[in-house]
Amino acid sequence: xxxxxxxxxxxxxxxxxxxVAYGEKTAVSKISMEIExxxxxxxxxxxxxxxxxxxxSLNRMNDLxxxxxxxxxxxxxxxxxxxxxxxxxxxRQLVGMVFQRANPFFKxxxxxxxxxxxxxxxxxxxxxDEIVEQSLRKAALWDEVKDRLKESALALSxxxxxxxxxxxxxxxxxxxxxxxxxxxxxxxISTMKVEELISELKDEYTIVIVTHNLHQAARISxxxxxxxxxxxxxxxxxxxxxxxxxxxxxxxYITGKFG
Amino acid sequence: MRAKTIDRIATYxxxxxxxxxxxxxxxxxxxxxxxxxHKLTFDFITSPPDLLKAGGGxxxxxxxxxxxxxxxxxxxxxxxxxxxxxxxxxxxxxxxTQSIRLxxxxxxxxxxxxxxLFGLLVFVTMTGWGYSLMSGALALTVFNLPLLVRISxxxxxxxxxxxxxxxxxxxxxxxxTVVTVLLPAALPGIVTGAILASGRVFGEAAALLFTAGMSSxxxxxxxxxxxxxxxxxxxxxxxETLAVHIWKVNTEGLTPDARDVADGAAAILVLAVLLxxxxxxxxxxxxxxxxxxxTR
Ligand SMILES: Nc1ncnc2c1ncn2[C@@H]1O[C@H](COP(=O)(O)OP(=O)(O)O)[C@@H](O)[C@H]1O
Ligand SMILES: [Mg+2]
Numbered sequence: 001x002x003x004x005x006x007x008x009x010x011x012x013x014x015x016x017x018x019x020v021a022y023g024e025k026t027a028v029s030k031i032s033m034e035i036e037x038x039x040x041x042x043x044x045x046x047x048x049x050x051x052x053x054x055x056x057s058l059n060r061m062n063d064l065x066x067x068x069x070x071x072x073x074x075x076x077x078x079x080x081x082x083x084x085x086x087x088x089x090x091x092r093q094l095v096g097m098v099f100q101r102a103n104p105f106f107k108x109x110x111x112x113x114x115x116x117x118x119x120x121x122x123x124x125x126x127x128x129d130e131i132v133e134q135s136l137r138k139a140a141l142w143d144e145v146k147d148r149l150k151e152s153a154l155a156l157s158x159x160x161x162x163x164x165x166x167x168x169x170x171x172x173x174x175x176x177x178x179x180x181x182x183x184x185x186x187x188x189i190s191t192m193k194v195e196e197l198i199s200e201l202k203d204e205y206t207i208v209i210v211t212h213n214l215h216q217a218a219r220i221s222x223x224x225x226x227x228x229x230x231x232x233x234x235x236x237x238x239x240x241x242x243x244x245x246x247x248x249x250x251x252x253y254i255t256g257k258f259g
Numbered sequence: 260m261r262a263k264t265i266d267r268i269a270t271y272x273x274x275x276x277x278x279x280x281x282x283x284x285x286x287x288x289x290x291x292x293x294x295x296x297h298k299l300t301f302d303f304i305t306s307p308p309d310l311l312k313a314g315g316g317x318x319x320x321x322x323x324x325x326x327x328x329x330x331x332x333x334x335x336x337x338x339x340x341x342x343x344x345x346x347x348x349x350x351x352x353x354x355x356t357q358s359i360r361l362x363x364x365x366x367x368x369x370x371x372x373x374x375x376l377f378g379l380l381v382f383v384t385m386t387g388w389g390y391s392l393m394s395g396a397l398a399l400t401v402f403n404l405p406l407l408v409r410i411s412x413x414x415x416x417x418x419x420x421x422x423x424x425x426x427x428x429x430x431x432x433x434x435x436t437v438v439t440v441l442l443p444a445a446l447p448g449i450v451t452g453a454i455l456a457s458g459r460v461f462g463e464a465a466a467l468l469f470t471a472g473m474s475s476x477x478x479x480x481x482x483x484x485x486x487x488x489x490x491x492x493x494x495x496x497x498x499e500t501l502a503v504h505i506w507k508v509n510t511e512g513l514t515p516d517a518r519d520v521a522d523g524a525a526a527i528l529v530l531a532v533l534l535x536x537x538x539x540x541x542x543x544x545x546x547x548x549x550x551x552x553x554t555r
Contacts (some may be wrong), residue, residue, distance in 0.1 A: 020538035061428060092430035099428075103421035106444040115439065116429035153551040165425070172429060 010036045012176065012206050013058065018072035020053050021060060027053040030072070031232045033225065037175075040198060040207045042158070043219035045227035051210045054227070055178050057094040058208070060088055073151070076176070083154040093120060096169030102161035104153035104168075109136075109145050112153045112164055113171045131171050139167035140197050159190025166197065168207075177201065179209040183216065195220050214254060218242050226250045239247065289528065295526025303523055306325040307477050308504070313516040317524045319475040322491055322533065323392070323498040327471060328460045330396040330494060331403065336453060338400065339407025341451075347415035348437055367405030371466040374402045379469035389495040395471025402466050403456040411454070414448025415441050420496065443550040452545030454536055461532050472497035473507055501528045 008156055013035040022029040028050040035041050045072045053062065060081065064069040064234040074081050081091055105112050113132045123129055132149070136142040141163045147155070153164055169177060179198070183191040196209060198220050211217050217224050218238060225235040226249075234241060234250045252258055301318060309315030350356040378398030388394050418441050426436040442449075473495050482490040490496070499507070501524050508521045548554055 033374050046405065061424070064424070064427065089430040089432065092428060097428040099421065101421060103419070103425045105422060105425065105440055106551040106553055111552065115426075116431060118437055119429075119439075150552060153552055155515065168425075168429070206459065 002148075004113050007102050012077060013071075013208075016073040016075075018057065018070070020050070020056070020057055020071075022065065022071045023067040026229055028057070029230045033232060033235060035206060035208060035223075036223070037206050038204070039222040040199060040202050040209065040220055042216060042221035043208065043210045043226045043227060044212075044217050044224060045233075045253070047212070049090060049227040050230040052180050053225050054181055055097075055208060055210055058178055059097055060086075060174070061097065063088070089120075093172045094174055095176045095178060096172055096174035098162070098165050098169055098177045098180070098182050101185055102158060102165050103163050104164050105154060109153045109156070109164065110149040112166050116168070117171055135167040135171040136164075138170050138201065139163045140193065140200075141167055159186050159193060162186060162190070162194060163197065166194075168202045169204045170201070174205065176206045176208065179207065180211060181210050183199070184212055191216075214242075226253060227251070265457025269502065273497075286453065291522075291525050291529050295522040295524070298519060299526060299530075304527065306510075308473075308520070309514060311513060313514050313519075314358065315516075315520065317501060317504060317520070319478045319491075320499055320501045320504040320524065321527060322478065322480075323471070323475055324461055324500040324502070324528070325517055327392055327395055327399070327467075327498060327500055328457055328535075331399040331460050332453065332457065334396055335400040335403045335407055335456065337454075339404055340411050341450065342404070342408040343415060344437055345410025346412040348433070348441070361467055363405045363408055366401070367409070368450045369400055369402075371403070371463060375396055375466040375469050375545045377401065378466065379392070383470055390470065390472025390474075391495045392498045393472055395467050395500075396494075397436075397496065398466050398470040399460050399463060402463065403459060406459075407452055411445070411449050411453030414445035414452070417448065418444040440463055443547070446547045447543065449547070450539065454539045454543075457539065458532055459533060460527065461535070462502055464500075467500055467503050468506075471500060473499050473503055475499040502533070531534065 013033070015031055015033045017030045017032060018028060019026060019030055031054060032182075040117065043055065048194065056062045057070050058076070062070060070082060072082075074242045076091070076095065079086070105115065107115070110132055113135050115132050116129045117128060122131065133146075134144060136145060141160060144160060145164075153161065158165060162185075166177075166179075166182070183194045186194065193218060198209065201207060202242055209217075209221065219237045223235060224238045224241045226233045226245075226247075228249055234245060234247045235245070241250065242254060245254065276519055304316060304321060305318040306316035307319050308317060333495065339458050346356070346359070350359070375398060378394055378401065382388065382394035383390060384399045386394070403495050415437075422440050422444060423436060427433075427442045431439075476489050476496055478491040479487075479489045483492060484490050485493050487493060504529065505521050505524045508524070512518075512520065
């Protein structure tokens with residue numbers, strides 16, 4: 001069958017001619033891209049070029065926007081996720097997302113993490129406790145919050161809240177983590193912590209991160225994709241893309257000529 | 260310089276208005292309470308009214324007010340909340356939704372006496388219940404529903420969109436998102452709405468004259484048989500409330516102490532509303548904390 005022919009080797013996300021439009025306005029046009037398992041891929045490009053839109057189509061968050069139309073193909077683990085019979089809840093378990101602004105629930109730290117696993121069928125308190133602890137540990141937050149799990153998540157600092165959101169996504173045991181400018185609202189120290197965290201998570205997850213910060217992209221990613229006006233201009237090993245870009249537009253962007 | 264002067268004048272004027280409002284409120288409360296204070300005895304609060312002699316109380320009326328409040332809220336809160344959820348999260352943005360919204364607006368501006376007459380026609384006559392608590396509760400539901408729908412819709416809409424996104428991104432269904440994420444976050448607004456609505460139930464007379472009726476059987480408080488006409492819990496018995504009683508005593512009271520009774524009943528009504536408000540607020544805060552761990 002088709003899925004067996006599929007190169008299971010390393011590609012986990014494969015888009016083909018993916019276009020996304022809001023009403024009449026095309027935000028992403030005909031992007032084909034492959035992303036390998038357990039790598040960090042950074043999306044860069046001036047704002048409004050469609051990075052978030054592309055990212056949000058990978059877990060079908062664009063479904064929430066009535067005017068949004070997605071065409072083309074997205075395969076994740078060999079499965080076409082734009083099919084109408086795809087289980088979206090299952091997809092979103094597999095593909096976690098962290099947003100630009102930390103958005104913890106108006107709940108306790110514990111509940112923030114336990115909510116989704118409980119919804120997806122884990123009822124035993126001991127099991128939930130374990131998931132909460134492991135997720136917080138992986139997000140490098142456990143030591144800071146272990147004594148106040150029952151307190152409101154809103155009392156945490158901005159950086160802690162963002163790491164909590166990462167922990168919350170990890171608790172679902174996804175294969176893929178989508179991060180949309182996760183550090184853009186954070187101070188430098190919190191940013192550094194989030195970056196360290198991403199580097200550690202790479203071993204277990206495939207990470208796709210949108211970032212405005214070129215240094216950040218260069219520091220943490222294996223591959224970088226440069227977007228411009230809804231198109232994918234260039235994608236390559238990060239070290240190559242930043243030192244010897246193939247396209248003139250990429251060079252202009254990374255040398256600060258525009259954007 | 261000019262801007263500063265205007266600013267200062269505006270500050271004075273606004274402060275003046277605020278002080279005036281508070282003064283009126285305090286004056287009113289003080290007046291009602293001082294007039295009725297001497298009536299606040301155990302006897303007055305618990306004994307039934309006397310039609311001819313002095314010395315009657317308002318026991319059944321106080322109980323009726325509270326029981327009617329509970330009944331009304333039991334009916335109107337789920338309806339209002341359900342409709343609010345529908346309007347905020349499920350209603351498509353089309354003509355039908357717009358006309359529903361228009362209906363709610365119109366309903367909320369109906370004079371309560373009209374609601375009362377409608378209740379007389381539908382809940383008293385057509386149902387064949389006669390004057391009853393249930394008829395009153397349904398009339399008050401008609402009266403309160405627009406407020407409850409609007410307030411719960413607003414409260415749910417005002418929860419930041421990012422909360423919903425976070426929940427959907429975790430693969431949680433829409434309904435569970437509404438119940439476990441949006442509703443708890445919207446709770447303070449909903450509680451405020453419920454308190455407002457309750458205040459209206461306590462104070463309403465016009466809508467109840469012809470629905471819950473202007474008389475109350477002498478309740479036997481240890482009679483728990485729901486069918487018995489003297490059982491306090493029977494929802495199909497007539498039930499004059501405190502507010503209706505005040506109106507009745509003032510207009511057609513025959514006892515020599517009618518004026519006194521009205522004053523006392525007014526004081527009790529005000530105190531009950533006050534206590535209920537404080538209690539409901541405390542409960543709301545407690546519930547919000549329980550559900551969200553957020554202290555406010
Ligand atoms: N919900 C939306 N409705 C309509 N247009 C949108 C919406 N979200 C994004 N867009 C448009 O799509 C384009 C790409 O936006 P986005 O993907 O957010 O870019 P980026 O993340 O690269 O800054 C922009 O022109 C933006 O105005
Ligand atoms: Mg963006």
